[in-house]
Amino acid sequence: MPEPESVRGVEEPENMDGKTQSRRARDHREPREVGGGEQTYGLTSIQDHGALLAVTGEDLRVVHESANAASFLGVDAPSLLGVKFADLLEGPSGAELAEAVAAGGEELYNPLILRLATPPGRAVSCVVHRSETVVVLEFEALDPDSLQSIVSGAVAPLFELVNGLLRESEGCGTLSQLADLVARRARHFTGFDRVLVYAFHDDGHGEVVGESSTEGMEPFLGLHYPATDISRRARELYRYDRVHLIADVDAPGVSLATFADWPGGALDLTRSVLRCHSPNHLQYLSTMGVQASMSVSLIHDDELWGLILFHHRAVRFLPYAARAACELLGSVVAPQMAQHEREFERLQQQERREAVDGALGHLVRSNFAEDIIDEVMVVLCQAFQAAGVCLRRGEVEHRFGNVPRAEVRRELVYAVYDQGVDRSFVAEDLREFVRERQLEWGEGGAAGLASALVIAAFEDMSIAFFREPRVETIRWARDPSVVAGSATQVHQPGGQGSPTEKRSGQALAWSANDLVLGAHLRTTLLSTMLLELEAIEDRLVVRMESVTRGALKHGRLHALVEIGEIGFWEFDIAKREVTDQHWSRMLGFEPGDIEPSMEGFRAVCHPDDVDRVIETFDDFLESEELCYRDRFRMVRKDGGIVRVESRGQVMHRDAEGHPLRILGMQYPLDSDAGSEEVRHRSRELESIIHAISHDLKSPLVTCRGFVGLAREGLDAGDIEGAKVDLSRVDKAAERMGRIIDDLLVMSRIGRVGFVKEPLDLAELFREAAEVLAPRAKARGATIEFDTSAPLVLGDRPSISRALENLVANALQYGCVEPGGKVEIGVERGTSELRIFVRDDGPGIDARFHKRIFKLFARLEGDESGTGVGLASVERVAQVHGGRAWVESSPGEGATFWISLPARESLARIREGESK
Template identity: 30%
Template sequence: MSAQPDSRSESGRPEVLVGPSGCEREAIHVPGSIQPHGVLLVVDPDDGRVVQAAIGPGAADAIVPDPVGRPLREALAPTAAPLLHDLDVRVPTLGTTHLGLVRAGETLHHLIAHRADDAIVIELERALAGEPGSFDEVYPHVRAFLEAVQRDGDVAALTALAAREVRRITGLDRVLVYRFDPDWNGEVVAEDRNERLPSYLGLHFPAADIPAQARELYRLNRLRLISDASYTPTPLRPDVNPRTGRPIDLSFAVLRSVSPVHLEYMRNMGTGASMSISLMRGDRLWGLISCHHRDPAIVPYHVRTACDFIGQVLSLQLAADETTTVADRRGALRAIQTRLLARMASAEQYVDGLVASGDDLLALAGADGAAVVAGGTIVRIGAAPSGDEVQRLVDWLAGRERLDVMATDSLAAAMPGGEALKDLASGVLAISISQLHDSYVLWFRPEVIRTVTWGGDPRAHAEPSADGLRLHPRKSFAAWRETVRLRARAWEPAEIDAVAELRTAIVDIVLRKAEETAALSERLTSINKELEAFSYSVSHDLRAPFRHIVGYAQLLKKYEGERLSERGNRYIDTIVESAISAGTLVDDLLGFSQMGRATLTPVAVDMNALVADVRRRTEADTHGRNVEWRVAPLAPTRADPIMLRLAMQNLIDNALKFSRHRDPAVIEITSTATPEETIYTVRDNGAGFDMAYVGKLFGVFQRLHRVEEFEGTGIGLANVKRIAERHGGRVWAKGRVDGGAAFFLALPRR
């Protein structure tokens, strides 16, 4: 499942996890053992004593037989003593350091140290006869690579150069450069080899070959060597660090043991030894330089250091090359952005400016088609799906978690039924330009059918052994071709960033328009306040004259009525009735005016108690009538109690008034709670109304019945609407002529 043996997940324990996700769950940083060609000691930094040890036969001559519990100086050969001074200062917080060479009899050993789990880890690795004694001896090879890097600029040339130079320095049979894609699938992009191992150039490998925890180790520790695929691990004794009670973290150990599954995987590939060097782009793993040899082999320490240096230089060059390419692309897209912004800023509606040059809108994302959805309209550009298909896409986007930018190169995998749009919209890039409305700009790319050659069937997985205790990796690495469908060319990060910047610009333009509208609204609000003040003043001043008219007319009838004719008395009754009606109208106008000026004081309101109290107050008006009340348990709410009482009073009075000719009159009061609001309903079986005129119901002085039929000033429902709006709520009504009516008052729950 991988072109390079070291790309398989490594095990963190001698036992292997069995199951579909076993490799992903292996704790590969705590294997509890080492490769046998060296020695590893865990040292307590406080007293300098060895607390754990793993002694491989390859370096046993450099250490005493039982070092645990001894001071480090006594555990190692006497020639190591000069190299052990000031360890606490010389050993870095992160990464390894080479302390020097230790002679034990006729052999030399590299002394390497790093920190782990609040301990110092010392490693001894036997030096090969004739190997470079220092980095200076291999530097001429590195210098040749550095000089060549200056001449080779693109990724293909740089990676091919690195593969060639690493194989020349190491003498191994095959060196691959392996690059990850955004989904962590890999591709061999460069190769240098002899005929002892087959070619994997151009082959792809699935992300499962290198699980996340293995990628993290590659990111932390840039170089790893497996000298013999058939080695027997040397266990660490004791198996846990007595300082922590846990296995020691060997992430940075040169000798760290690997999974038996991985070793079997190497043998299946015909690989006896491997070395890997991480290629980084910032803190992210870009790829690997993967080195293979058919037979067991040890790459000398200073040669590995040179290869690590080459890996670092290649990482920097690749990053610089990609940065330059991306910068050039961003510059071209920014020029397109500038033209689009200029058109939008000068247009009355930003949509008009956005679509004025369809070519620029398409070029901004490198798309074949686009669509702008705003204000209930859809404008399509280029090779875009139909209006109905675009609306289906918008509905799908609106039903998901709202993101500023959404990008997919496989709509079929993301949206149910997306495969139907493959010819025009296998890839979709979308920006949301409103938090309140379903407004989007979308770009489309068609399906691109391509063939991917894998290094073996990517569907093949490691299988459990007959006893179920361990996993066996696949054995075939023959090229396996797959035809990839329902996928478009991937959106580049620069394109995604460009449309995200366009979204910001559109939102800024919309906000500017909103500010202009807000300024106009503020002016209208000021005018409305002046009108309210005028209404209040006039209403207040008219109350006294109407009361005087009623009072004096009634006095006139009381004291002079006997001397007046029947006609005169009828005139006086008309004057009284009209003056009372006018006074009521003035009172209602005054209340309506005050409703817009009063301070809102929301508190928790028991709607059951409030409605019960309103019903008691209507008993005098309903005396002698057959009224059937159907009041369900009502949900509580939070509102201004005085205003809410007035609203319910008006709705209930309205229901009683228009059902006076029914026997019985049925008044039903219920509530419904949604996540956003609580809705109160007052329903009657009265005269009802024609829904064609429902828009007039809540206006001031708007009546749908003659005053001779049903009295009233036409302000009550306008008051209900104003109260709802003051609370951030809403009102509406449903009815039919002679079939009753239902009025709905919705108040927000927050």
């Protein structure tokens, strides 16, 4: 239970608008000059169990007095103002005081026992301190009986208090154990009914962490109080006035008067031990059933760490020595408590880190799988003590718990990226944030949210955490509405009713530890993603290789079928029909020439073999065998004999296990047809494999290298450097993607959806010129094309792509300076039609004319091209039965040619049209 010195909104104007509620405790604790001109808080009365005089340092003349001073000191005069204080004392006492004051160390002698001149021998306890230019003397009653105990006897319990506590505290493993011990010891020592240890958290809110009380006292342990409960000023006072007693909350205050001739201002009571508290606070204590109260400040590193609060149900006075003992206790335990708290925070932070690391690793490894995300969100929520979390990846958003409306979430994301990619953004007051951005708060489940922390991890990934308000204990006495109307209803003195009210306050502020954890989350995410990136690359390499090999196999297979090197068949057992006859090519027939039946097969099988072959095949059908295999001779269309091996496998069976369909292939054992072409084609494919493996590996080396450098950079804390390195990874990966795309396109040329149709070349020229017009404009070049070009037969997508490739190349390498010209046209020869793309650029050395058409051959060291363009142009020409080449010499520009056989041109089309 805190000890407020002020009333909200009266002495703490910053609280009027609510804006400073989120201010950090650190701000409150900044050392400030107390006193001086700030008279607003200088309460001008003292408690009536003592009296106060302020005297000048030079001659101990009284310049301020409490109204009861003369009577308290037994002087028969209305006022002591202007009197030399030493005159009121017995000789030695006066000299002692004068000496102490002159030496400047008077506070060391506290409490001074002063013997008064009248009546002789009467002694008072005097606590002395300096306030600006005056020496403040505060008197408390001292009866002769307790004199002895103060002087000598008090030392033993004091020693026992501190020493015993130190001894026992070694066994305290946690802050709450230590706080409970302190409360117990302090209560035992002072005899108060209840002792609380109250700790301020980073955001200024307070929590009761230790408690000891006699029976019948209401427990406070674990309650939280908002930062505003104790004003900044109150905190200041606690720093200077480390122990303060309120002996009787109902006692009237005694006012102060100042000597008329005194040039200084009113007395600053900051350090007065008798100082009165605000009426509100006294009323509050009284309502709570507390008659006497004391606070001991726990100061660590010059900051107010917490308080030890003492409550008593009756009037209670504690002599100075006992109060000093409590102060000493506070000084001794504060560092220990702070140490416990730090250790606790360290462990907690470590646990949070581990939780975050584990969760993120899990998340990234699962590649953000839906079912994992929910789990991870729960863990992150707990680690960040949040009520809701929102993870955004690009356009995808994952939410968990209590989050605000989409509009607000989006605005938070903007806010964090305004701070930069590796930053975080804190909205201490989410409602305020929503107001500032002129958004709607909305009525949804987010109503209870109070604050947000947003962390930007990557360009397209951010995580936002949302906190709900903490349940705080608000004293009813400080709530104006309750004070005005229903105070008695809320509080039932002497009953079980709580004098406090639980209500939603502010959210737990985002502490330094939270921000550190946020930064950790970002770095962990980054490095986890990097690790994962490497793993993905590994998989990519494997996949790429298999895809490449698969595509090549497919390509080769396709080629083999085309040239009749291999054939496929499918046998339907019920119909006894061969339903696919790819093998017809092998024998020199066109597909469809051979009847799809056993009879058709008989017609092409060697007459000496055919019966045995069919018998063997039928035996296989009867058997349980899975694979069919046979060798026999077949007769080609031209009468030649081909020895073949045929293999088949049962693909479908009926319910009883009888085979239904058999798939098979066959290939010539000693064929000469097309073998040269096959060997050529296969050499070409080999070289493509090499080229692909090299040129795709190259960006991979780059990726790996820079990922490695980035990781080293991150380890060394060089985030900026790591970002630059990662951008290189990005570029290399992008290039790899482009290469793969181009390769795919190239591998499809002549294979997938290849249809020859009549094409208007002039139309294709115009399209190519249009597509590349922006690039031409950027390079200050013009594109001209032949508008009277003829029709040709060809595959529209591939010829169009080849043209675009050539024009793009001409612009890139042929139009180095502005004013360049690219010309697209056509020349008709007798046997072929030649399409050209011409530039007037620097030209190409004859040495490179052949090489540039090779896959991945690049003339420039630049990395803009993929090295696939010209290779695919050549491929397009080849699948059309033509070829591609370049004519150029240095300084003379370059002309790239694609030839198409003449029979593919107009004449053939006309012929087709006339049919």
